[in-house]
Amino acid sequence: MIRKDIVALSAYQVADSRGMIKLDAMENPYPMPKALHEGWQQMLAATEIHRYPDADMATLRQEIAALDGLQADQVLLGNGSDELIQMILMACDSGACAIPTPTFVMYQLVSRWLRRPVVTLALDENFTLDPQKLLETSGREKAAVIFLACPNNPTGNMWPLETVRTIAQTFKGLVVIDEAYRPFADRTHTELIAPNVLILRTFSKMGWAGLRLGYALGDADTIAQLNKVRLPYNINTLTQHSAHLLLRHRDLFAKQCQRIVEERDRMIDRLAAIDGVTPFPSQANFVLVRVADAERMFAHLKAEGILVKNLHQAGTVLANCLRLTVGTPEENDALISAIEGDAP
Numbered sequence: 001m002i003r004k005d006i007v008a009l010s011a012y013q014v015a016d017s018r019g020m021i022k023l024d025a026m027e028n029p030y031p032m033p034k035a036l037h038e039g040w041q042q043m044l045a046a047t048e049i050h051r052y053p054d055a056d057m058a059t060l061r062q063e064i065a066a067l068d069g070l071q072a073d074q075v076l077l078g079n080g081s082d083e084l085i086q087m088i089l090m091a092c093d094s095g096a097c098a099i100p101t102p103t104f105v106m107y108q109l110v111s112r113w114l115r116r117p118v119v120t121l122a123l124d125e126n127f128t129l130d131p132q133k134l135l136e137t138s139g140r141e142k143a144a145v146i147f148l149a150c151p152n153n154p155t156g157n158m159w160p161l162e163t164v165r166t167i168a169q170t171f172k173g174l175v176v177i178d179e180a181y182r183p184f185a186d187r188t189h190t191e192l193i194a195p196n197v198l199i200l201r202t203f204s205k206m207g208w209a210g211l212r213l214g215y216a217l218g219d220a221d222t223i224a225q226l227n228k229v230r231l232p233y234n235i236n237t238l239t240q241h242s243a244h245l246l247l248r249h250r251d252l253f254a255k256q257c258q259r260i261v262e263e264r265d266r267m268i269d270r271l272a273a274i275d276g277v278t279p280f281p282s283q284a285n286f287v288l289v290r291v292a293d294a295e296r297m298f299a300h301l302k303a304e305g306i307l308v309k310n311l312h313q314a315g316t317v318l319a320n321c322l323r324l325t326v327g328t329p330e331e332n333d334a335l336i337s338a339i340e341g342d343a344p
């Protein structure tokens with residue numbers, strides 16, 4: 001009845017975080033200011049849901065395109081950027097999906113659902129990506145698509161611009177530059193957009209994780225092709241209306257992201273001062289750290305009521321690594337004190 005390879009999979013697990021300081025999922029820790037929250041609720045209360053949503057979303061796409069000086073027909077909207085990853089993997093030529101590892105798990109997971117082979121290039125212990133090796137591997141294994149998370153999740157580093165440019169301008173298949181962490185990073189890659197080069201973004205990390213809204217930026221014809229595998233009405237009415245309203249207040253969210261960046265840098269300094277703890281550089285809203293014993297540290301933090309992501313099981317370069325989402329200053333102080341309490 002169900003494909004054997006699907007039966008063999010486990011469903012995506014989300015840890016139970018009830019009652020805990022939640023630093024495992026790269027969310028913005030700051031709620032909406034009260035006045036904006038009230039205005040938003042009033043708008044929602046006046047929203048009708050007995051009709052299907054706006055299917056084309058031309059105005060919303062126009063508003064989003066304008067943020068990067070692009071046109072509405074260069075924007076494709078997804079129910080989170082996860083859905084866009086799925087659309088891309090459904091629509092692109094047959095052939096493998098090539099990725100550096102470790103990277104964001106959905107590229108591999110969705111490829112498996114769609115029976116698309118996955119080709120991986122392991123990063124070295126400094127998380128360096130060799131563009132020539134990735135191109136060689138992709139060519140040899142006949143890859144159709146390369147996903148590059150910039151910055152990368154879970155390592156937090158940004159590949160050098162030259163690395164991204166070389167891959168984008170040399171590979172003949174589709175290159176997806178995933179900028180999920182754009183609000184916290186030094187640069188974007190929109191200048192690399194080409195018929196075979198797409199940029200992925202999300203509003204999740206900026207503060208709207210619960211709305212589920214992501215977007216792809218690309219060449220108008222490529223976007224039009226991908227749009228053919230978009231489910232009708234994939235963005236619900238409440239999300240669409242919320243996005244219109246909240247985009248008008250984007251400076252407020254940008255300020256929150258700036259505070260997160262400052263907190264991230266403060267956390268890295270404080271973590272570096274703890275014996276036996278090595279934080280890695282980050283351009284995202286999380287910090288990857290290596291500790292003496294990640295399993296023990298994870299359990300200790302959990303017992304202290306703090307949930308982070310344990311990456312130890314993920315394999316060699318992530319041995320004894322934890323991914324710490326940047327929270328509020330109070331949450332980060334609690335986290336750092338708890339880490340100090342368990343450091344050797």
Ligand SMILES: Cc1ncc(COP(=O)(O)O)c(C=O)c1O
Pocket residue numbers: 026079080081082083104149152153178180201202203204209213214
């Ligand atoms: C690199 C990367 N891309 C995409 C996503 C998915 O974001 P969303 O589906 O919330 O838009 C994530 C989430 O953690 C991510 O780390």
